[in-house]
Amino acid sequence: MRMTMRKTGGALAGASLLVWALTFGTWVQAGPSNTPLPTFSDASPALHVYTAVGVIKNNDLETAFICTNLDTVAVHIGVEVFDKEGVLANSVNAGNGAILNVPVGATRTFATSGTALLTEDALITLLPNLRNGSGRVVATSKTISCSALLLDEVHAIVDPLLCPTCPPPAVAHLPLIRVP
Amino acid sequence: MVDGRRRRGKTQVRRLSAGWGLALGLCALLGFPSRGLAGMLDTPLPTFSDGKSAQVVGLLPRVIKNHNLETVVVCTNLDTVAANIGLEVFDKDGVLVNSVNAGNGEILNVAVGATRTIGTAATALLTEDHKMTLLPDLRNGSGRVVASEAKVFCAALLVDQLHAIVEPSICPTCPVPSLVSAPVWACGNSIVDPFEQCDDGNLEGGDGCSASCASEDPCFGKGGDTDGDTICDAEDPCVHFANTLPLVISGFSGIPDECLCGDFDGDGFHSATDAAAINDCAAFIRFDCVSLRDEVAAPIDGFYSATDADQVSLVSAFLEPVFQLTCGLRPEGTCGGATGVSCF
Numbered sequence: 001m002r003m004t005m006r007k008t009g010g011a012l013a014g015a016s017l018l019v020w021a022l023t024f025g026t027w028v029q030a031g032p033s034n035t036p037l038p039t040f041s042d043a044s045p046a047l048h049v050y051t052a053v054g055v056i057k058n059n060d061l062e063t064a065f066i067c068t069n070l071d072t073v074a075v076h077i078g079v080e081v082f083d084k085e086g087v088l089a090n091s092v093n094a095g096n097g098a099i100l101n102v103p104v105g106a107t108r109t110f111a112t113s114g115t116a117l118l119t120e121d122a123l124i125t126l127l128p129n130l131r132n133g134s135g136r137v138v139a140t141s142k143t144i145s146c147s148a149l150l151l152d153e154v155h156a157i158v159d160p161l162l163c164p165t166c167p168p169p170a171v172a173h174l175p176l177i178r179v180p
Numbered sequence: 181m182v183d184g185r186r187r188r189g190k191t192q193v194r195r196l197s198a199g200w201g202l203a204l205g206l207c208a209l210l211g212f213p214s215r216g217l218a219g220m221l222d223t224p225l226p227t228f229s230d231g232k233s234a235q236v237v238g239l240l241p242r243v244i245k246n247h248n249l250e251t252v253v254v255c256t257n258l259d260t261v262a263a264n265i266g267l268e269v270f271d272k273d274g275v276l277v278n279s280v281n282a283g284n285g286e287i288l289n290v291a292v293g294a295t296r297t298i299g300t301a302a303t304a305l306l307t308e309d310h311k312m313t314l315l316p317d318l319r320n321g322s323g324r325v326v327a328s329e330a331k332v333f334c335a336a337l338l339v340d341q342l343h344a345i346v347e348p349s350i351c352p353t354c355p356v357p358s359l360v361s362a363p364v365w366a367c368g369n370s371i372v373d374p375f376e377q378c379d380d381g382n383l384e385g386g387d388g389c390s391a392s393c394a395s396e397d398p399c400f401g402k403g404g405d406t407d408g409d410t411i412c413d414a415e416d417p418c419v420h421f422a423n424t425l426p427l428v429i430s431g432f433s434g435i436p437d438e439c440l441c442g443d444f445d446g447d448g449f450h451s452a453t454d455a456a457a458i459n460d461c462a463a464f465i466r467f468d469c470v471s472l473r474d475e476v477a478a479p480i481d482g483f484y485s486a487t488d489a490d491q492v493s494l495v496s497a498f499l500e501p502v503f504q505l506t507c508g509l510r511p512e513g514t515c516g517g518a519t520g521v522s523c524f
Contacts, residue, residue, distance in 0.1 A: 031293015033258040033331070053295070054254035054335030059305055060345035061359075084309075086257075086293020131307045132297045134256040150337070154347050155356055165353040170305075170345065172359045175335055178370035180381040 030086035032136040038092045040076045046138035050146050050176040057112040057130035060153040064111040071143035074101045079110040081135045090124050097124040116156040117169050148174040219274030220324040226280045228264040234326035238334045238366040243269050245300040245318035248341040252299040257290045259331035264288045266326045267298045285312045304344040305357045330383050336362040367393035
């Protein structure tokens, strides 16, 4: 009798958990604040360093992150991008948007695509049009400093003597939210 | 009326720091009470069309809709439940020009982690989820992002409405759209924005910075917890002693211990506790501070003296930054000795 009750209770608890997971599981793990942090490909756990609101990959407008390692040891740095519904769009663990062992004092650039203006160290492979989303910078140390840019993918700055009618690219600063 | 407005403001604008209240009070003092309900700071908050109340999650000191330059906000719901998000726009005179409650500038039920974009118009460059209906030329105004949940964060862009980015191989001379970021003042973004006393990147209190980005340090703006006892109290100014100038002050009655330092309490060191022992923190206020001190005592008699302290009867007077307390801090034990030994 007691065994039966225990089993029944266990089954009920399991069913409750399943219902809870089915009901809330999708949103609990959405977006930069509620998605579990990744590990890097060498299994090092990642820390959430910055949140980016307004990551755009749309109509040849891309987003780039420039990070400098201010720690006294090499660090891994990654950028995770979330689409407009908060779904993670790349896997840092698989090396998409990650650079391992950034040396002390070194700077690395991540971008949602290669651009004519910058020289990126890591290109994040994403679907062609993310449109408007968000992102987060993760690293094995919080002692890094990053900034972000929204920039024109296709235009470079051309010497006006060579091409007086060539337009310069559009570039805008994208504020990052530092996570304590 | 005033009390009612205050109560409403406290409830609604819970994410704005105490500094906003000071700013509003200053405006009233400066003679702008008629503007009391105008603009992003003081216009009553709306409710969303589903009846949920709104709170401010970001202030936009610059919203432009003029000559095909538009303003676009991109917001992500970082909360743990779905949120309504709205953008209210105010014209150059502070008049609200859209109704979130009527669905103009409103997006309901933005899922956790989701990002939505609201623009003052559709643009060729971006993909807006909601385009507001506004008069053709707002010119220059301001705005605020409101949401049903606290943890909604936004970025803002000023964007050329008409131009897209065109591949130069297709159109080498096609101009590129103008694009520039616009500030969004928000508590919890790790940036100490205007009217915030602090911003530690979260919306939790009890960690030194409140949920409304007001400092929880009782010493904030008062000279600090200089003696390190984690309490800002009358003891604190006592460690600011650098009485290098003998204070021969007219009107002073009693022993001028201001010009002395020593081991008054017999603990072997000259320190803050000495001031407590002689019960006169003013003993360690440097002369330049003292001269300012008298300026704020009432009645002003032209002299700093014991009566000044009596008039305000609070050592806290010395904690206020307005007095420009710049007295140096002498480390514990550097000035041992008997009463009357010169400090430096």
